[in-house]
Amino acid sequence: VKVGSRTATVMRVAAVEKPTNWTEKYIKEVPVSLLRPGVDTEDTIRAKFEKVIRDAQDSICAAISEIDGKPFHQDAWTREDGGGGITRVLADGNVWEKAGVNVSVVYGSMPPEAYRAATGTAPADLEKAKAAGGRVPFFAAGISSVMHPRNPHCPTMHFNYRFFQTEDWNGIPGQWWFGGGTDITPCYVVEEDLKHFHGTYKAVCDRHDPAYFPKFKKWCDEYFLIGHRKETRGLGGIFFDDLNDRPAEEILAFSKDAVNHVVEAYCPIVKKHMNDSFTEEQKQWQQIRRGRYVEFNLVYDRGTTFGLKTGGRIESILMSMPLTSRWEYCHEPAAGTPEAEFMDAARHPRNWV
Amino acid sequence: VKVGSRTATVMRVAAVEKPTNWTEKYIKEVPVSLLRPGVDTEDTIRAKFEKVIRDAQDSICAAISEIDGKPFHQDAWTREDGGGGITRVLADGNVWEKAGVNVSVVYGSMPPEAYRAATGTAPADLEKAKAAGGRVPFFAAGISSVMHPRNPHCPTMHFNYRFFQTEDWNGIPGQWWFGGGTDITPCYVVEEDLKHFHGTYKAVCDRHDPAYFPKFKKWCDEYFLIGHRKETRGLGGIFFDDLNDRPAEEILAFSKDAVNHVVEAYCPIVKKHMNDSFTEEQKQWQQIRRGRYVEFNLVYDRGTTFGLKTGGRIESILMSMPLTSRWEYCHEPAAGTPEAEFMDAARHPRNWV
Numbered sequence: 001v002k003v004g005s006r007t008a009t010v011m012r013v014a015a016v017e018k019p020t021n022w023t024e025k026y027i028k029e030v031p032v033s034l035l036r037p038g039v040d041t042e043d044t045i046r047a048k049f050e051k052v053i054r055d056a057q058d059s060i061c062a063a064i065s066e067i068d069g070k071p072f073h074q075d076a077w078t079r080e081d082g083g084g085g086i087t088r089v090l091a092d093g094n095v096w097e098k099a100g101v102n103v104s105v106v107y108g109s110m111p112p113e114a115y116r117a118a119t120g121t122a123p124a125d126l127e128k129a130k131a132a133g134g135r136v137p138f139f140a141a142g143i144s145s146v147m148h149p150r151n152p153h154c155p156t157m158h159f160n161y162r163f164f165q166t167e168d169w170n171g172i173p174g175q176w177w178f179g180g181g182t183d184i185t186p187c188y189v190v191e192e193d194l195k196h197f198h199g200t201y202k203a204v205c206d207r208h209d210p211a212y213f214p215k216f217k218k219w220c221d222e223y224f225l226i227g228h229r230k231e232t233r234g235l236g237g238i239f240f241d242d243l244n245d246r247p248a249e250e251i252l253a254f255s256k257d258a259v260n261h262v263v264e265a266y267c268p269i270v271k272k273h274m275n276d277s278f279t280e281e282q283k284q285w286q287q288i289r290r291g292r293y294v295e296f297n298l299v300y301d302r303g304t305t306f307g308l309k310t311g312g313r314i315e316s317i318l319m320s321m322p323l324t325s326r327w328e329y330c331h332e333p334a335a336g337t338p339e340a341e342f343m344d345a346a347r348h349p350r351n352w353v
Numbered sequence: 354v355k356v357g358s359r360t361a362t363v364m365r366v367a368a369v370e371k372p373t374n375w376t377e378k379y380i381k382e383v384p385v386s387l388l389r390p391g392v393d394t395e396d397t398i399r400a401k402f403e404k405v406i407r408d409a410q411d412s413i414c415a416a417i418s419e420i421d422g423k424p425f426h427q428d429a430w431t432r433e434d435g436g437g438g439i440t441r442v443l444a445d446g447n448v449w450e451k452a453g454v455n456v457s458v459v460y461g462s463m464p465p466e467a468y469r470a471a472t473g474t475a476p477a478d479l480e481k482a483k484a485a486g487g488r489v490p491f492f493a494a495g496i497s498s499v500m501h502p503r504n505p506h507c508p509t510m511h512f513n514y515r516f517f518q519t520e521d522w523n524g525i526p527g528q529w530w531f532g533g534g535t536d537i538t539p540c541y542v543v544e545e546d547l548k549h550f551h552g553t554y555k556a557v558c559d560r561h562d563p564a565y566f567p568k569f570k571k572w573c574d575e576y577f578l579i580g581h582r583k584e585t586r587g588l589g590g591i592f593f594d595d596l597n598d599r600p601a602e603e604i605l606a607f608s609k610d611a612v613n614h615v616v617e618a619y620c621p622i623v624k625k626h627m628n629d630s631f632t633e634e635q636k637q638w639q640q641i642r643r644g645r646y647v648e649f650n651l652v653y654d655r656g657t658t659f660g661l662k663t664g665g666r667i668e669s670i671l672m673s674m675p676l677t678s679r680w681e682y683c684h685e686p687a688a689g690t691p692e693a694e695f696m697d698a699a700r701h702p703r704n705w706v
Binding site: 073075089091098100227228229287291294295298299305308309311314315318319321322323324325326327328329330 | 426428442444451453580581582640644647648651652658661662664667668671672674675676677678679680681682683
């Protein structure tokens with residue numbers, strides 16, 4: 001199956017020359033599966049999760065592209081150590097300045113320092129396993145996306161869903177966990193929009209566990225805190241990590257439901273505001289908020305900071321950067337303005353539903 | 354002595370209301386000295402270094418302001434735990450989009466984790482001292498500056514000179530060291546300009562120790578490496594840290610000489626290019642390089658990352674951010690262009706003199 005046939009929104013499959021500092025190999029055709037042939041059979045969670053995220057990449061890109069009127073560009077690559085990825089970027093669009101949706105499926109072995117004993121391995125056992133040496137066999141698959149619209153009345157949106165698994169290693173049984181979330185970063189507080197976005201995810205969560213939404217909404221506010229400014233990056237959504245407290249099939253079903261509601265949660269808000277008029281001041285405010293987005297991603301975001309320091313594919317990792325951003329010395333909106341209202345919501349996270 | 358009388362380039366002394374997340378107190382008048390009354394007498398290195406950096410702040414701001422035609426704005430603050438600072442910013446100037454020069458003189462006690470045994474305390478002794486508990490009494494003074502011009506043919510310039518001292522602590526004798534440097538970040542390679550900049554600092558270094566320049570030039574190239582891109586932030590200069598291998602008076606004299614040659618090294622290059630015509634493409638290339646500047650500062654720069662995580666004054670720390678910046682997916686200049694020539698110099702640091 002050629003990539004081009006998976007979705008009509010793909011403009012071309014790049015055959016970019018490999019720069020000296022990347023270890024990935026570009027490929028012209030994306031295989032039906034990036035999984036390990038013969039190992040990750042169709043009945044595995046790995047295979048099912050790959051299908052979820054690749055289908056989601058197709059359907060989300062198609063929906064965004066239809067609104068924007070411009071196709072995504074695609075780079076597909078394989079990794080020497082195992083696995084590969086599909087990076088799709090819509091740059092300089094009509095509605096979005098920059099929108100990217102990445103899928104990656106990688107496996108191999110990692111240094112023990114990277115091991116997260118999510119299922120509760122006793123620290124002593126972990127130390128013993130580390131002392132025995134060697135590397136931890138792992139499998140990781142995920143979809144991640146950031147979309148930055150042009151219009152300051154249209155919010156930026158981010159989502160990420162991932163599955164991680166380790167194999168038995170030095171006496172520690174194999175572990176697995178899911179993580180992810182969808183969150184929204186507007187420049188202005190539009191209560192109706194926030195009710196729609198948060199309400200969509202509350203409904204998704206409630207279908208799987210009524211305890212999910214309050215827990216994951218709070219986690220989102222805490223995770224996306226720009227620590228040095230004591231303000232959140234955006235206005236929330238859901239976020240979860242290390243989730244493995246019930247059968248994997250159930251969390252897979254929840255993750256699938258969540259990623260499949262990105263379009264419903266986000267696109268109506270964009271459609272509503274994409275033709276709103278705006279002033280130069282509003283555009284500059286958006287640019288300042290984009291600067292905050294950069295600060296969060298480069299200083300705090302685990303995926304970004306880990307990726308940059310461990311030699312991930314830089315252009316895929318930094319696809320989350322806005323096209324443009326701005327830093328003004330001591331910028332603080334005047335009291336009573338819509339910008340000050342946003343700051344209040346960023347400094348004191350609210351419940352929108 | 355009122356601040357206004359120290360330099361004609363100061364526009365006003367701010368009396369900004371203290372935001373909730375800052376612990377500094379704004380002051381309307383900067384004292385003649387930010388040192389500890391009665392402790393840091395005129396004959397101490399501390400007092401001499403404060404004079405060096407405050408005089409440099411005045412003279413450099415005056416020189417920049419004269420070229421730009423616009424004054425610096427000043428915020429002066431004191432720190433509850435001891436000391437204070439003077440932040441000067443020229444925003445939205447005629448020649449510079451954003452230029453800042455900070456001076457700070459702080460003292461108090463720091464957690465042992467922050468201790469850097471620069472003079473070579475044996476690790477065992479350091480561990481013993483840590484185990485004995487308590488905090489390390491310290492004194493730190495420094496000047497730091499970043500200047501981002503509008504014209505893509507005018508380079509960004511950064512400098513920083515600092516003096517650090519600890520007192521006797523849990524059996525470890527008091528330590529002191531100097532650090533600093535001046536470096537230049539153009540968007541294009543203009544060999545004549547780079548010869549002038551590096552030549553100025555070679556002459557400064559050679560007056561104090563012929564071994565300095567080759568050592569500090571190399572250190573600069575290594576320090577300002579954007580690790581994840583395998584390219585340098587700019588095109589070098591000098592950088593040194595933990596310097597204490599000769600009498601403090603000698604290193605003070607070298608630091609003074611270095612900070613007092615910032616104007617001579619940098620300003621002629623700006624004057625030469627500030628009225629150069631440029632294309633929209635050249636402006637965008639500048640914006641992409643500014644994005645790289647942001648990446649280095651938020652991901653690698655020790656002062657920035659340490660400051661953000663330990664509650665420094667955010668607006669002073671992030672004064673180094675460019676006014677605007679840009680990230681394009683997979684941007685790589687075409688071979689043979691002036692932009693590709695820059696990339697070559699950033700990937701393979703050269704000796705300009």
